[in-house]
Amino acid sequence: MQITLDKFTKRFGDVTVVEDMDLTVGKGEMVALLGESGCGKSTTLFAVCGIYRVDGGRILFGDRDVTRLSSQERNVGVVFQSFALYPHMTVAQNIGFPLRVQKKPQAEIDAKVREIAALVRIENLLDRRPGQLSGGQQQRVALARALIRRPAILLLDEPLANLDAKLRLDMRAEIRRLQQETGTTAILVTHDQVEAMSMCDRVAIMDRGKIVQFAPPRAMYDKPANTFVAGFLGSPPISFLDGRAENGRFVAEASGVDLPLPSHLASLESGRPIGIGIRSEFLDPSSTATVSGKISFIEAQGREDLYYLQLPDGKVVRGIQDAAHSAQLGDAVSWGVNTEAMLVFDADGNTL
Amino acid sequence: MEDGKRTWHIATILGIASVPLIIMYLFLVIDTVTDTTAGSPIPDRFTFEHWRFLWQRIDGRQSIWLVTMNTFIFAASTTVLVLAISSTAAYALSRLNMPFRRFFLAGILVLHGFPTITLIIAIFLILNMIGLYNTLIGVILVKAALELPLGIWIMKGFYDSVPWEIEMAGIQDGASRFMVWRVLVLPQVAPGILALGVFSFLAGWSEYILPQVLAPNANVQVLSVYLAGLIADDLNPDFNLFKSVGLFYMVPVVIFYLFFQKHLMNIYGGGTKG
Numbered sequence: 244m245q246i247t248l249d250k251f252t253k254r255f256g257d258v259t260v261v262e263d264m265d266l267t268v269g270k271g272e273m274v275a276l277l278g279e280s281g282c283g284k285s286t287t288l289f290a291v292c293g294i295y296r297v298d299g300g301r302i303l304f305g306d307r308d309v310t311r312l313s314s315q316e317r318n319v320g321v322v323f324q325s326f327a328l329y330p331h332m333t334v335a336q337n338i339g340f341p342l343r344v345q346k347k348p349q350a351e352i353d354a355k356v357r358e359i360a361a362l363v364r365i366e367n368l369l370d371r372r373p374g375q376l377s378g379g380q381q382q383r384v385a386l387a388r389a390l391i392r393r394p395a396i397l398l399l400d401e402p403l404a405n406l407d408a409k410l411r412l413d414m415r416a417e418i419r420r421l422q423q424e425t426g427t428t429a430i431l432v433t434h435d436q437v438e439a440m441s442m443c444d445r446v447a448i449m450d451r452g453k454i455v456q457f458a459p460p461r462a463m464y465d466k467p468a469n470t471f472v473a474g475f476l477g478s479p480p481i482s483f484l485d486g487r488a489e490n491g492r493f494v495a496e497a498s499g500v501d502l503p504l505p506s507h508l509a510s511l512e513s514g515r516p517i518g519i520g521i522r523s524e525f526l527d528p529s530s531t532a533t534v535s536g537k538i539s540f541i542e543a544q545g546r547e548d549l550y551y552l553q554l555p556d557g558k559v560v561r562g563i564q565d566a567a568h569s570a571q572l573g574d575a576v577s578w579g580v581n582t583e584a585m586l587v588f589d590a591d592g593n594t595l
Numbered sequence: 596m597e598d599g600k601r602t603w604h605i606a607t608i609l610g611i612a613s614v615p616l617i618i619m620y621l622f623l624v625i626d627t628v629t630d631t632t633a634g635s636p637i638p639d640r641f642t643f644e645h646w647r648f649l650w651q652r653i654d655g656r657q658s659i660w661l662v663t664m665n666t667f668i669f670a671a672s673t674t675v676l677v678l679a680i681s682s683t684a685a686y687a688l689s690r691l692n693m694p695f696r697r698f699f700l701a702g703i704l705v706l707h708g709f710p711t712i713t714l715i716i717a718i719f720l721i722l723n724m725i726g727l728y729n730t731l732i733g734v735i736l737v738k739a740a741l742e743l744p745l746g747i748w749i750m751k752g753f754y755d756s757v758p759w760e761i762e763m764a765g766i767q768d769g770a771s772r773f774m775v776w777r778v779l780v781l782p783q784v785a786p787g788i789l790a791l792g793v794f795s796f797l798a799g800w801s802e803y804i805l806p807q808v809l810a811p812n813a814n815v816q817v818l819s820v821y822l823a824g825l826i827a828d829d830l831n832p833d834f835n836l837f838k839s840v841g842l843f844y845m846v847p848v849v850i851f852y853l854f855f856q857k858h859l860m861n862i863y864g865g866g867t868k869g
């Protein structure tokens with residue numbers, strides 16, 4: 244079912260947390276709300292499922308206006324960040340609770356519980372209590388409980404935040420598989436950009452209660468709307484340099500950087516203050532346009548190493564090189580940059 | 596507790612320190628079934644004489660069984676009232692966004708700190724006026740009311756520790772607010788209910804001042820008042836009888852503790868396990 248937020252506004256007292264937010268999530272689509280802590284992601288999610296009352300605007304499920312409906316009338320499955328399992332019930336009772344509320348016969352509940360437990364692969368845990376489960380298992384139980392009613396909409400509030408790195412990787416794929424298998428429309432709240440990009444069809448980046456950009460992950464990574472988005476996406480983070488345009492080149496004297504602008508921006512008027520963004524993978528030994536500096540830090544990452552290249556004025560450009568690369572800490576180097584891929588921003592930080 | 600070897604000397608010291616207490620209790624028990632010749636500290640005759648209150652009325656006093664029944668009704672009713680009201684009122688104070696919440700919370704604390712005895716005359720007058728003086732119902736209402744501030748406060752603490760998200764999950768699962776409270780929240784505060792229940796019952800069982808002042812009538816007498824009546828009788832003091840009734844009065848408390856000991860330990864352990 245399609246979810247539409249139309250000028251959604253939420254205040255706590257006189258603090259406006261979310262203002263005039265517009266967002267449309269298509270049927271069967273999975274969308275990530277990505278942003279820093281406190282930007283209003285959970286608030287938005289809780290408004291969609293009806294826990295928070297809306298202070299302005301409308302929320303639509305399909306064509307139905309649900310703004311004034313109670314949570315119970317919305318049929319939305321929610322997975323909370325802390326999982327919120329019922330500690331005094333067994334796993335089977337937890338998962339079956341939504342059906343018990345609907346006063347379904349016990350035999351039917353049991354059958355459905357077994358079916359959904361198989362889907363999330365916890366059939367052998369049904370008699371345990373939440374306290375006897377690992378984090379990943381609890382996560383699956385929470386997911387099963389949210390899915391058992393076959394909700395048209397599934398909301399996930401940082402469902403993977405409590406898991407360790409390895410498990411997080413597995414569960415990412417697992418959740419995505421379930422969402423696609425059941426054709427559920429889903430919103431995933433996260434502050435982990437990798438999670439957002441790897442799991443979702445589209446990503447909405449939020450900053451202080453506003454959506455800054457809403458696009459598919461690849462498009463957003465390649466064409467971020469501004470420096471905020473560019474800085475948020477990508478690991479290691481992008482490196483920014485400030486300077487000005489000069490005859491089709493980017494010049495930053497203090498940093499000792501002089502690079503040709505991407506060809507579509509070659510005609511930028513001279514003297515205009517601009518900034519560039521260099522992602523670590525833009526460092527390209529075959530390029531003749533180079534930045535020079537001293538290697539100030541090396542971070543081993545296994546297959547490749549992350550180098551911090553310190554420019555004369557102290558600014559740092561991060562670059563990834565094969566682990567076989569021979570540069571040592573303190574070496575002075577000149578590295579080529581793939582200037583066609585370089586991101587260019589105006590003085591306000593918007594992408595040119 | 597598994598490591599018995601390390602704790603044995605502590606146990607010994609505590610044991611020695613407790614000897615006088617144990618001897619006193621021992622004598623309490625022995626005295627109820629023996630007689631002692633005046634002047635001698637050692638009892639020399641065995642008798643059930645002091646337990647005669649069990650099968651006969653003492654000097655025109657009320658039958659002990661009626662008095663025990665009254666005490667039980669008194670303690671049990673207060674407990675039920677305190678539990679019913681605390682568990683609901685505390686939930687409202689802990690969770691619902693109701694008007695005057697802060698005012699109520701502050702009021703509860705003030706009431707809890709208020710010495711009962713200063714209220715007793717006013718309560719006496721009120722009960723008299725509404726016709727509940729010298730009735731069990733009257734004194735039950737008063738006792739429950741006075742126990743409530745503490746009860747509500749304790750239960751609020753337990754409710755506060757139940758994660759908010761569990762309730763929201765219940766609501767999302769389609770349950771009504773009431774069902775969420777009854778099926779999801781109440782079981783989590785069960786240790787609190789149990790503790791409060793035990794404490795209320797024991798407080799009711801041992802209450803003296805309120806029944807003494809508000810329900811002294813023989814028909815509604817409770818054990819504490821009966822016991823006090825025995826010793827207040829200066830004309831024929833019978834200390835062994837007094838001790839026997841005292842022991843009789845104490846036994847349910849001991850049984851109660853033995854029975855609920857495990858649960859009470861659970862509460863102090865702070866776990867909602869099981």
Ligand SMILES: Nc1ncnc2c1ncn2[C@@H]1O[C@H](COP(=O)(O)OP(=O)(O)OP(=O)(O)O)[C@@H](O)[C@H]1O
Pocket residue numbers: 255258260278279280281282283284285286287434
């Ligand atoms: N009940 C509340 N009363 C007042 N302010 C609130 C309340 N809930 C949230 N806020 C404020 O609203 C803002 C957004 O909160 P929200 O929980 O939506 O953040 P979030 O994006 O989910 O952050 P996180 O990643 O830390 O979970 C925060 O600044 C927070 O302080």
Ligand SMILES: [Mg+2]
Pocket residue numbers: 284285286400
């Ligand atoms: Mg949040």
